[in-house]
Amino acid sequence: MTAADPDGELLDRVFLARVLEPGDEVGGRWVREVGVREVADRLRGKGESFGGVSEKRWEGLRARGRVAEPGRDLEVAREAGARFVCPGDTEWPGQLDDLGDARPIGLWVRGLPSLRMWALRSVAVVGARACTEYGAHMAATLGTGLAEHGWVVVSGGAYGVDGVAHRGALGAGGATVAVLACGVDRPYPRGHVQLINRIAEQGLVIGELPPGDHPTPSRFVQRNRVIAALTRGTVVVEAAHRSGSLVTARAAQRLGRHTMGVPGPATSGLSAGVHELLRGDATLVTDAAEVVEMVGEMGELAPDRRGPVLPRDLLEAAARRVLAALPGHRAARVDEIARGAQTTGDDAVARLYELRSLGYVERHGDGWKLTRQAMTSVWGGRTPC
Amino acid sequence: MTAADPDGELLDRVFLARVLEPGDEVGGRWVREVGVREVADRLRGKGESFGGVSEKRWEGLRARGRVAEPGRDLEVAREAGARFVCPGDTEWPGQLDDLGDARPIGLWVRGLPSLRMWALRSVAVVGARACTEYGAHMAATLGTGLAEHGWVVVSGGAYGVDGVAHRGALGAGGATVAVLACGVDRPYPRGHVQLINRIAEQGLVIGELPPGDHPTPSRFVQRNRVIAALTRGTVVVEAAHRSGSLVTARAAQRLGRHTMGVPGPATSGLSAGVHELLRGDATLVTDAAEVVEMVGEMGELAPDRRGPVLPRDLLEAAARRVLAALPGHRAARVDEIARGAQTTGDDAVARLYELRSLGYVERHGDGWKLTRQAMTSVWGGRTPC
Numbered sequence: 179m180t181a182a183d184p185d186g187e188l189l190d191r192v193f194l195a196r197v198l199e200p201g202d203e204v205g206g207r208w209v210r211e212v213g214v215r216e217v218a219d220r221l222r223g224k225g226e227s228f229g230g231v232s233e234k235r236w237e238g239l240r241a242r243g244r245v246a247e248p249g250r251d252l253e254v255a256r257e258a259g260a261r262f263v264c265p266g267d268t269e270w271p272g273q274l275d276d277l278g279d280a281r282p283i284g285l286w287v288r289g290l291p292s293l294r295m296w297a298l299r300s301v302a303v304v305g306a307r308a309c310t311e312y313g314a315h316m317a318a319t320l321g322t323g324l325a326e327h328g329w330v331v332v333s334g335g336a337y338g339v340d341g342v343a344h345r346g347a348l349g350a351g352g353a354t355v356a357v358l359a360c361g362v363d364r365p366y367p368r369g370h371v372q373l374i375n376r377i378a379e380q381g382l383v384i385g386e387l388p389p390g391d392h393p394t395p396s397r398f399v400q401r402n403r404v405i406a407a408l409t410r411g412t413v414v415v416e417a418a419h420r421s422g423s424l425v426t427a428r429a430a431q432r433l434g435r436h437t438m439g440v441p442g443p444a445t446s447g448l449s450a451g452v453h454e455l456l457r458g459d460a461t462l463v464t465d466a467a468e469v470v471e472m473v474g475e476m477g478e479l480a481p482d483r484r485g486p487v488l489p490r491d492l493l494e495a496a497a498r499r500v501l502a503a504l505p506g507h508r509a510a511r512v513d514e515i516a517r518g519a520q521t522t523g524d525d526a527v528a529r530l531y532e533l534r535s536l537g538y539v540e541r542h543g544d545g546w547k548l549t550r551q552a553m554t555s556v557w558g559g560r561t562p563c
Numbered sequence: 564m565t566a567a568d569p570d571g572e573l574l575d576r577v578f579l580a581r582v583l584e585p586g587d588e589v590g591g592r593w594v595r596e597v598g599v600r601e602v603a604d605r606l607r608g609k610g611e612s613f614g615g616v617s618e619k620r621w622e623g624l625r626a627r628g629r630v631a632e633p634g635r636d637l638e639v640a641r642e643a644g645a646r647f648v649c650p651g652d653t654e655w656p657g658q659l660d661d662l663g664d665a666r667p668i669g670l671w672v673r674g675l676p677s678l679r680m681w682a683l684r685s686v687a688v689v690g691a692r693a694c695t696e697y698g699a700h701m702a703a704t705l706g707t708g709l710a711e712h713g714w715v716v717v718s719g720g721a722y723g724v725d726g727v728a729h730r731g732a733l734g735a736g737g738a739t740v741a742v743l744a745c746g747v748d749r750p751y752p753r754g755h756v757q758l759i760n761r762i763a764e765q766g767l768v769i770g771e772l773p774p775g776d777h778p779t780p781s782r783f784v785q786r787n788r789v790i791a792a793l794t795r796g797t798v799v800v801e802a803a804h805r806s807g808s809l810v811t812a813r814a815a816q817r818l819g820r821h822t823m824g825v826p827g828p829a830t831s832g833l834s835a836g837v838h839e840l841l842r843g844d845a846t847l848v849t850d851a852a853e854v855v856e857m858v859g860e861m862g863e864l865a866p867d868r869r870g871p872v873l874p875r876d877l878l879e880a881a882a883r884r885v886l887a888a889l890p891g892h893r894a895a896r897v898d899e900i901a902r903g904a905q906t907t908g909d910d911a912v913a914r915l916y917e918l919r920s921l922g923y924v925e926r927h928g929d930g931w932k933l934t935r936q937a938m939t940s941v942w943g944g945r946t947p948c
Binding site for chain 1: 838
């Protein structure tokens with residue numbers, strides 16, 4: 179319990195994130211029924227077990243509880259540049275609540291932008307680790323194209339399709355989020371440490387696992403539900419039958435998100451899983467414009483559906499400075515905007531995508547400009563000369 | 564007017580097939596409203612023009628009528644081994660009536676099998692002339708696979724996908740129908756003369772155009788409506804945007820037939836048209852089994868929907884002989900069946916696919932055997948020892 183965490187909920191949630199596995203719906207139900215404090219207290223040994231849980235399982239959780247050090251987790255995370263975002267926080271992406279009792283206890287977040295803002299206009303691009311040249315080409319094209327359309331590219335940071343999609347977005351000066359199945363301070367796979375660190379600088383690296391924790395097969399599966407829930411839709415680029423990407427796609431379908439697939443040769447085993455999806459309810463897409471057509475169909479007012487569009491006075495100071503740095507009547511490049519706002523390019527990009535989610539700005543070729551609605555709200559309808 | 568054509572309707576229709584262009588819905592309406600005889604007579608100059616037709620157009624039709632020689636058309640066709648099948652004939656495929664006033668006046672048919680019987684269990688496989696290696700591979704695989712499943716492969720006899728699909732069916736000892744946009748005695752393209760003649764021996768070559776007539780762009784389009792209407796469904800293998808194969812697919816959709824597409828790389832212009840279809844109502848298919856799953860969904864009793872299943876005594880003599888040559892308790896190969904029925908292999912195949920349509924026989928690996936229902940009807944339920 180600190181000034182920033184007066185009732186200790188943050189510490190309780192960090193504790194629970196260490197004790198409960200991601201996606202544990204039983205634990206999620208306890209939290210819903212008796213609250214975070216009570217669940218944490220009982221797992222710390224200050225109360226009885228819950229009904230319906232085996233003694234063995236309860237002992238396993240208690241054993242985890244005995245070694246949990248939430249204060250230290252926060253400390254290690256802070257050193258790695260990570261914060262812990264909880265349900266109810268300003269930065270919490272409300273669409274994760276669709277997961278019900280499987281909603282994450284909280285999310286570790288590395289990076290400048292607001293996760294909530296970025297998630298509003300995000301699309302998942304996932305697929306095979308051992309993708310073909312064709313799959314890599316399509317992932318890169320989609321990553322780049324979605325970024326150019328002003329959409330945030332979410333993926334799992336893995337080899338193959340995931341990594342190429344992230345790189346495509348980064349290369350286009352765009353926004354990307356890596357959702358990890360391990361501690362955000364401990365990027366996996368090791369060969370992607372540089373890529374994931376770069377994403378943490380230009381975008382966001384998030385995950386449910388506490389600092390230092392490692393991935394397991396079930397954690398990959400649970401990570402996929404976060405990717406599915408966080409985004410407006412999931413595009414599968416290449417996936418064999420029984421691939422993890424299909425798990426993400428099916429989770430997206432269950433959550434009522436758009437599910438899309440990039441077709442490939444009928445002779446390619448790495449397209450077989452995608453074709454299976456496309457024979458069901460998924461939509462065939464061949465480029466970023468077709469993806470945007472699907473996920474963007476709610477129109478530019480979409481942010482209204484996820485939370486209030488903030489009036490300008492309620493924007494954070496950093497976002498207000500970037501907004502003020504945009505010229506009134508033409509597009510500007512990120513470096514010009516960053517200079518005007520007296521900040522770094524990465525911070526400017528972070529804020530621009532937040533402002534994009536709020537309907538203030540839009541991408542225009544290589545640069546950014548105010549939207550028509552923003553012109554009215556920022557300049558009071560008068561075009562400055 | 565002959566013994567075989569007591570009221571002269573055959574000659575009248577052969578005349579009209581020479582005068583009216585395929586798919587002429589105005590001419591089709593005249594036929595529906597006043598009958599074949601009256602339309603033919605007026606076009607022969609024995610009556611007035613119809614209302615609503617320009618004098619110029621009427622004169623054009625009359626000019627065609629003046630040079631038409633239906634007796635000679637029948638003679639030339641007979642020499643080329645072709646017959647003229649009219650609506651109402653036993654061999655007329657009733658599903659063409661779905662075309663309404665665009666229903667063909669009649670069809671020129673080369674080949675042994677009954678067009679009506681074969682069309683009952685047929686699928687169209689169409690696609691780009693300038694297909695890729697991949698497209699050719701898929702067309703061959705589908706042609707072979709559909710034949711192996713006991714389905715008749717219908718296509719347009721063109722270079723590329725069409726030809727490969729026909730060859731796939733022929734190569735599997737299967738049944739195939741080429742629908743031409745020219746006279747059936749004058750195969751087009753010239754490079755496919757051998758292929759089309761082979762189809763006329765082992766299968767059927769059909770078309771609306773009178774002997775000696777040549778294809779035009781609009782005749783290709785009209786030919787496509789016949790392919791779409793004749794079959795249970797249309798599979799497009801490769802097609803660029805605005806390809807003729809898409810015309811066939813859309814015609815199939817309008818007629819309530821199944822429309823299917825084989826996916827390809829999103830980067831391939833020759834798959835772009837197929838992907839366009841698949842983003843609409845068409846179903847993605849990757850092999851023959853998936854096609855059969857679609858078109859066969861009405862079950863094995865499907866022939867009931869198109870016409871009566873003939874009792875054995877009403878089968879043509881040639882079909883009865885082939886049926887009698889099938890062993891009661893095991894599969895037999897075509898050459899064995901042909902020997903038993905004292906006929907050629909091609910004739911045996913023709914009859915076997917007719918019997919297949921009627922539910923008497925089914926393919927079994929490389930051979931054919933009686934269906935369970937046929938065992939009852941042919942052997943009175945007693946398995947011969």
